[in-house]
Amino acid sequence: MSMLRFAAACTLLCALFAMPATAETCTASHYGVGDGYHGRRTASGERFNTHALTAAHRTRRFGSHVTVTNKANGRAVTVRINDRGPFVRGRCIDLSHAAARAIGMGGLTRVTVE
Template sequence: MIPDMFRGRGGCGWLAALLAIALLCAGLSGCGSKYVPGISIPPAPSKKAPPAPAGKGGTYKPYTVLGQTYYPLGSAEGYSETGIASWYGSDFHGKKTANGERYDMYQMTAAHRILPMHTRLVVRNLDNGRTTEVRVNDRGPFVGNRIIDLSYAAASVLGVVGPGTARVSLQTIAGQRIQYVGPFYVQYGAFVVEENARRLRSRLVSRGFAGTRIAKGELHGTTFWRVQVGAFSSLGEAESMRLRLTKESPGCFIIAD
């Protein structure tokens, strides 16, 4: 998908509308209604890159976007790269990716211009040292100095959501998974009113989620209060809790400290 060239810039009208929705949700009763989906997600562009047609052996034929032709690799073995990562979110959630899947912003996926589909990559944020693993299931980004477009979930783990972009290194892996470093939390909801976050935390603690915390954050100068369930020592434990909480808070996702 084509990333937002101006992610994190401008959009005052969008921000005002989003804050209005957030305030409305914060005043409603019930845990599900209090979650503000995509509170940290900026608008995405209206144009979408066409999927590259599948070829034999899981490779892809050359494709052209914005006048530039790309030649996907037949193999990802030994591939490494350093450059700028961006991310994409709610405007593409549920839409088809280049390999035919439905984009899920809460899964650990990414878009790359030439790596074979389903390539697994270790992505390291060179600005803060955070590392995660993603699977390529889409094409992009088609902005000159960017090398990978991360899902919202992957960008959250790497600390890219706030700044919008980050310097990263990419390295393909084969046959084994990397070990993630915790602790991990499941973000249940986000509020612009601190008292609403505190009430939700109290309810979650009373239900047995004793480690639930409130994390303060800012976006475009506005403070948000994020309710996060945890802490979990392994990614597997956090994922089990995320699946459990998804039934009541569909947009919950995992973060790592």
């Protein structure tokens, strides 16, 4: 009977890890051009590169990849999380300049992050 419980537990864990991450819709901002962040250390320890497809998120793991879709035009980009932020209520992600440009983002933009 214990082998059956073990198999059930393994099946449940595999199903949980195979589930896609939850999507969130919020306002995105971008940073890195003219604000002095280029070349500084990010929270993950690497140097910030405004020309790389990276982003800051409050809770996602460093090194994880998320797809950010601009709700206004449907353009999407996959970015790697390497920093923490944004620390402004209502915003869920800060994109590098290159990532913001890839989805046609101006200032603040409604996006879906998944």
